[in-house]
Amino acid sequence: xxxxxxxxxxxxxxxxxxxxxxxxxxxxxxxxxxxxxxxxxxxxxxxxxxxxxxxxxxxxxxxxxxxxxxxxxxxxxxxxxxxxxxxxxxxxxxxxxxxxxxxxxxxxxxxxxxxxxxxxxxxxxxxxxxxxxxxxxxxxxxxx
Ligand SMILES: [Zn+2]
Numbered sequence: 324x325x326x327x328x329x330x331x332x333x334x335x336x337x338x339x340x341x342x343x344x345x346x347x348x349x350x351x352x353x354x355x356x357x358x359x360x361x362x363x364x365x366x367x368x369x370x371x372x373x374x375x376x377x378x379x380x381x382x383x384x385x386x387x388x389x390x391x392x393x394x395x396x397x398x399x400x401x402x403x404x405x406x407x408x409x410x411x412x413x414x415x416x417x418x419x420x421x422x423x424x425x426x427x428x429x430x431x432x433x434x435x436x437x438x439x440x441x442x443x444x445x446x447x448x449x450x451x452x453x454x455x456x457x458x459x460x461x462x463x464x465x466x467x
Pocket of ligand 1: 368369370371372373382386
């Protein structure tokens with residue numbers, strides 16, 4: 324493809340626009356904001372681009388990564404469920420019904436001595452940074 328393009332004498336693509344023109348570029352774009360890979364009825368695997376209702380350990384193992392490694396690699400929050408929003412809501416509703424909610428309400432800073440020792444410090448994920456930035460921008464828009 325590169326040779327054909329140079330043979331036609333086409334301009335060298337701008338680095339900023341090149342990914343959008345390449346068929347494999349959309350995954351990289353999605354990975355810049357991994358939240359966008361999680362849609363209402365599907366979640367996109369950021370490694371191969373396949374779509375699922377839920378990213379299973381079996382699928383992730385086929386890429387040689389665990390769910391924890393996958394979340395770290397793409398900057399997801401540790402607690403992010405790797406499933407579409409509809410499924411995640413369904414599980415959340417079920418968890419409330421079965422009384423799991425009381426466990427979730429446990430604040431780690433209170434129950435985890437190691438976390439308390441570090442003063443609640445933990446690495447901030449890309450997902451969290453993006454969410455904070457969006458919240459800040461929304462607040463700024465509201466203020467102006
Ligand atoms: Zn995959």
